[in-house]
Amino acid sequence: MNIEYTKKLHAGSDFPAIKARLLPAIKAKLLNGDIKTLSTPENGLDWKMVVVYRGQHCPLCTRYLNQLEGAKDLLAQTGVDLIAVSGDSKEQLESHMERLGVSFPIAYGLTVEQMEELGLYISEPRSPEETDHPFAEPGLFVVNSEGKVHVADISNNPFVRPELQSLISGLGWIRNPANNYPIRGMHK
Template identity: 60%
Template sequence: MSNSATNKLHPGTKFPEFTLPLLNGEMRTLGKPHNGCDWQLVLIYRGRHCPLCTKYMNQLQILKDDFKKIGVDIIAVSGDSKAQLEAHLEQLTADYAIAYGLSLEQMKAYGLYISDPRSEQETDHPFSEPGLFVINAQGNIQVVDISNNPFVRPELDALRSGLAWIRNPDNNYPIRGMHVY
């Protein structure tokens, strides 16, 4: 049994910014919102081989405008290659930004769990398990969810309504999980 320790990112800390390509050739920095938003949801998914990722990404598309209304931009990324992302688009309804080419070093910097493929039919490279980060206007991690398998992910409508509540200044809601011990 190998030691696969991960270095988890903590709420309230700066989100590591990595710049990755989109299919149109544009470069996007994870953690830097676009589309007139000041927060960003960074969805890290396993890759084209994962039907649960495809379903989750298509569900996120349905709520995309609701996230934008509360000032939250969306970007998804995986360790897939450009060709794998192009092939995945046949199954996706998503029109939000999707980057590709997340490296093992970047996966480790985000504290993600990393898996090896079960076979060459699954995929041709180690891949990250799901991670979801919400980055606030200061570039800090407001919300973090990291899983070691594709079956456990935040319910997207609950996340959207929770972020709307957090973003309401009348609620004065702090970043949670900041107790020092």
């Protein structure tokens, strides 16, 4: 068995600036051509949730993204903005959007190098019918107002993802100043 070192994004570290494929100064690109910085909150909110999903080929990702749509207002009430991203091509995301009922931003074109920078598990497609490129397994990062990773969840398969109601409830508790809750998991 060949075990290799995996670089993981540590809690409390700066969320890296992710540059989109072929666009050296750009962070992530949406279908409408808008350019988004994955970790920068918008819509008057001060935290950002970045959800990395496997791609259009994954029915569990489609279901999770649709569940996120139902949770985005609760996230916003907690002060957390939302974006999703995958390694899919523009054409694959266009096709996927036909099956999605979401209104939050979804970016495309995450490269293998960017997946590695985020410390994600990366899989090869099982067949050309699945997809045509290596893809990230699920990851979820909540970036605080200082650009630090406050919450990180990565998985090596599509069956393990944070349950959204518990996550949102926990984020509300973390964000309550009375709780003075620090970033966890920073012991070196």
